Amino acid sequence: MxxxxxxxxxxxxxxxxxxxxxxxxxxxxxxxxxxxxxxxxxxxxxxxxxxxxxxxxxxxxxxxxxxxxxxxxxxxxxxxxxxxxxxxxxxxxxxxxxxxxxxxxxxxxxSFIELNQIPSENSVESSITISVASVEDQIKKIEKSGWNKFKVKCKSLNKNDVERLLKLNRNIALDSNASFTDEDCIWLQKNTEVQKFSYLEQPRPIDNYHVLKKESFANWMADEDCQNIDSLDELVPYYKSINIKLMKCGGLTPALEMIKKARELNYKIMIGCMTESTVGISAGCALTGLVDYADLDGANLISNDYATGNFVENGKIILSQKPGLGIELK
Structure with missing residues (x-):
């Protein structure tokens, strides 16, 4: 080799x-x-x-x-x-x-899917990320998009912005990248309308999750708090959902084990990504038959993708059906 x-x-x-x-x-x-x-x-x-x-x-x-x-x-x-x-x-x-x-x-x-007997029918759709910007600009991007699911990035909590996003009646998640305060989280999880968001990702900095209540109106999702399989037991009282990223946990092999354990603990599961080419996205796509959410828009955000393989088109996961992960360099 x-x-x-x-x-x-x-x-x-x-x-x-x-x-x-x-x-x-x-x-x-x-x-x-x-x-x-x-x-x-x-x-x-x-x-x-x-x-x-x-x-x-x-x-x-x-x-x-x-x-x-x-x-x-x-x-x-x-x-x-x-x-x-x-x-x-x-x-x-x-x-x-x-x-x-x-x-x-x-x-x-x-294919990886054949080797691991992963269902490939009816895969979940991926969200596309809407960057931090004014809520007006974010709403314009959502309304112009051909995608059905959106992850809206925010830096700190603006209650008026939250209310405007909820009124859109679209499939929206919020990702604050750890910029919410404890007070923000308490307000969100007591607000019945917040259950309309598909999930609220990584609201607080790492290890500051004790204010979160799993049985609240908010579907809290752990990202940086959930690095690997060892994180899962500790997070049970606080998070309903977890974001598995292959780079965080060490690849497809540990991700399969993580998915199995997360199911046993009744988590909802997302396969997420960083900014990646189709090389990285192809691996994530191969797991979408096992999860509840996907956020695999990384290759859609770059202008110089150097590979082909599994991909995402307007949110739909398109599996190449080729052996392995189906990756070929352009």
Whole structure:
């Protein structure tokens, strides 16, 4: 097996504004694993509020390259156990795990969905993200859009804006990226109208969730609070829903385990994404038959997508039906 990697840059179609800051581009790291003329692809991106350092990732890849390249082709779940011994950051672990699932499926001539017996009929629709802006501009974007589901970013709580969004009678979620106060959360979860929002994501900074009440009118969804399977038990009294992102939890293999446990704990589940190319989005799309919500618009927000595979069109998840994750570079 051969390992190759390349630093890329993703350019956004327009400035992406969230509570953490404004972005016009994202750095990406493309991973390629090859064997017998088959190539598998995975990806991670540099997110500043996760303190991602690609230079350390590149040094790590150079260090582990010989160990990976002497590996025989084994089942992806066994390959993941091997990866766990390499002391990898979850983002890098995810890129390697996804690349190996893509490669393994191509070698077996079976899709990830076939290999894991995932239902592929009636997948949930993805939302599209509406950046932080005036509520007037946000409403205009919603009304012009061909999508049916929207995740509206906000920086702090404006009650009038909330009321205006609720009056639209559209499928809207709120994502404050941890910018709400305890008082904001108390007001929201006591407000009967708030149950019209499909969910309210990561209202408070990490580990500041004790004000949240799971049995309130708000469908609180954990994002940064829910990093991996170990988070799930602790969050049960506070969150109805969780956002699983492959880069956070370490890839497709741990995501499958996380989904299984989250179901046992009666969470609603979303597969989410960062700003990613179709390489990353293809992996997320493969799990949509197992979840309640999807937020997989990352590749739709960039102007220089460098891959094809599973994709999202006006919210509809389109599965390629090809082996592995169906990823090919353009």
């Amino acid at each position: 051969e390992l190759r990697f390349e630093l890329k840059q993703l350019h956004l179609k327009e400035t992406f504004s969230i509570a953490y800051g404004n972005y016009n581009k994202r750095d990406a790291l493309l991973i390629e694993l090859s064997h017998q003329n088959c190539n598998g692809f995975g990806e991670c991106v540099a997110i500043d509020y996760y303190q991602i350092d690609f230079q350390s990732f590149v040094l790590k890849l150079k260090e582990i390259k010989p160990k990976i390249e002497v590996q025989k082709i084994i089942h992806p779940k066994d390959f993941f156990k091997f990866l766990l011994n390499l002391n990898l950051h979850p983002f890098l672990l995810s890129a390697l795990d996804c690349a190996y699932w893509d490669l393994f499926g191509k070698l077996e001539n079976k």
